Amino acid sequence: QVYLQESGPGVVKPSETLSLSCTVSGDSIGTYFWTWIRQPPGKGLEWIGYMSQSGSYMYNPSFRSRLTLSMDRSNNQFSLRLKSVTAADTAMYFCARPQAGRADAFDVWGQGTMVTVTS
Amino acid sequence: QSVLTQPPSVSGAPGQRVIISCTESSSNVGATYDVHWYQQLPERAPKLLIYSNRNRPSGVPDRFSGSRSGTSASLTITALLPEDEGDYYCQSYDSSTESRVFGGGTRLTVL
Numbered sequence: 436q437v438y439l440q441e442s443g444p445g446v447v448k449p450s451e452t453l454s455l456s457c458t459v460s461g462d463s464i465g466t467y468f469w470t471w472i473r474q475p476p477g478k479g480l481e482w483i484g485y486m487s488q489s490g491s492y493m494y495n496p497s498f499r500s501r502l503t504l505s506m507d508r509s510n511n512q513f514s515l516r517l518k519s520v521t522a523a524d525t526a527m528y529f530c531a532r533p534q535a536g537r538a539d540a541f542d543v544w545g546q547g548t549m550v551t552v553t554s
Numbered sequence: 555q556s557v558l559t560q561p562p563s564v565s566g567a568p569g570q571r572v573i574i575s576c577t578e579s580s581s582n583v584g585a586t587y588d589v590h591w592y593q594q595l596p597e598r599a600p601k602l603l604i605y606s607n608r609n610r611p612s613g614v615p616d617r618f619s620g621s622r623s624g625t626s627a628s629l630t631i632t633a634l635l636p637e638d639e640g641d642y643y644c645q646s647y648d649s650s651t652e653s654r655v656f657g658g659g660t661r662l663t664v665l
Contacts, residue, residue, distance in 0.1 A: 470654075480592075480600065480643055482654040495653050529599055539645060539654045540590045540605040547599055 437461040439530050439545035446551050447524075453517040453552075456507075457530030457545060464488060464506060468538040469513040471504065473526040474547075481526075485538055486513060493538070520552045557648045558589075558657035565663040571632045574660045576644030578625040587647040589627035591620055594659075595640040603642070604629060631662070639664045 443455035457469070468491075471483040484494035486504040494502050503516040517524060527549050531541035559577045566572040576589060591604040602611050604620035607627060619630045627644060644657040 479641075479659040480594075480645075480656040482645075482656065493652060496651050534605065539647065540588070540602060541592075541600070541645075542602045542605075542611055544599040544601070 437532065437543045439532065439543060441528060441530050441545045441548035443528075443548055443550065445549060446553060447520055448554055449521055449552055450519055453515070453520050453524065453550060455515045455528055455530075455548060455550070456512050457514070459511045459513070459532075462532075464508055464511045464513065466535065467532050469506070470531045470533060470538070470541060471515050472529045472531055472541070474529070475523075475526040483515070483528075485533075522552050524550070525552045526550060557650075557655045558644050558646060560642075560644060560657040560660045562658070563661045563663065565665055566631075566634045567665045568634050568636060570634050571630065572634060572662065574629045574631075574642050574644075574662070576627045576629070576646075576657050578627075578646065586622075587649075589620070589622060590645045591618075591627075591629045592643045592645065593618075593638075593640055594643065595637075598640075600643065634664050636664050638662060 438460045440458045447453045465488040468485040468487045470485040486492040501518040506513045527547040529547045530545045532543040534540040557579045564572050588606045592600040593603045594600040607622040608620045617632045621628050641659045643659045648655045
């Protein structure tokens with residue numbers, strides 16, 4: 436059984452950098468396109484981007500100038516850094532694993548971590 | 555504006571059937587990309603319900619089915635149960651931005 440667990444600060448100040456990690460247990464971090472998805476309160480899902488062990492990545496153009504995804508293979512973690520946050524970045528952030536060999540059809544999700552941007 | 559358009563809400567009585575549509579915008583015209591469906595129950599993470607238009611992951615009841623016709627996809631839920639109440643999202647690929655995209659979501663109410 437594969438489990439994903441997000442971690443990070445619950446509150447971030449405007450203009451600062453949001454950093455989140457997702458720890459993968461029950462599977463190797465290799466071979467998948469590990470993905471971040473977010474959901475503002477009361478709103479729908481928004482795909483942020485993915486990164487794979489091989490170093491390939493794709494970012495949602497809406498975030499491209501502020502976003503960095505990375506991997507820590509030794510700890511079986513992947514991470515998100517989002518710079519210059521505003522209140523619009525307040526959301527539940529999910530990490531997710533797509534089906535093998537593809538970059539969507541997300542069949543494993545973390546429980547999500549709520550991030551509030553406020554001074 | 556989402557590349558994938560869903561009705562904001564649908565409803566049905568227990569035992570009935572509901573259909574949720576997902577229509578692709580013109581930015582994807584000329585190509586067909588797989589559509590996937592997710593169920594999000596209140597206060598829960600989304601769950602993959604249907605992948606590649608019509609396939610059910612292991613453990614998903616056969617009351618849930620997906621179909622695809624041209625630029626539209628549909629999720630059909632038969633024999634509605636009260637526990638089916640929640641939000642349903644379609645997801646596909648937007649070639650214009652090379653991004654995965656979600657529909658705006660449909661709130662299912664079981665009357």
